[in-house]
Amino acid sequence: MALLRQVYTLMFRRSSTFAxxxxxxxVFFERVFDQVGDAVFEHMNQGKLWKHIKHNYEKSSEE
Known part of the structure; x- marks a missing residue:
């Protein structure tokens, strides 16, 4: 109960701090959700994305 009381007094007592x-x-949720989504997409498409295969098509400096 003490923890809930502290959360209430710090965050929810005033409308400005609540907002x-x-x-x-x-903002935090959006950043985390975006990074997790990108990681899942890259894992599911491993070896199919340009950044994974571009070395096959780029010219080397030795040629």
Missing amino acids: LSIVVGA
């Missing part, structure tokens, strides 16, 4: 915590939480 700020929602905005910060949304």
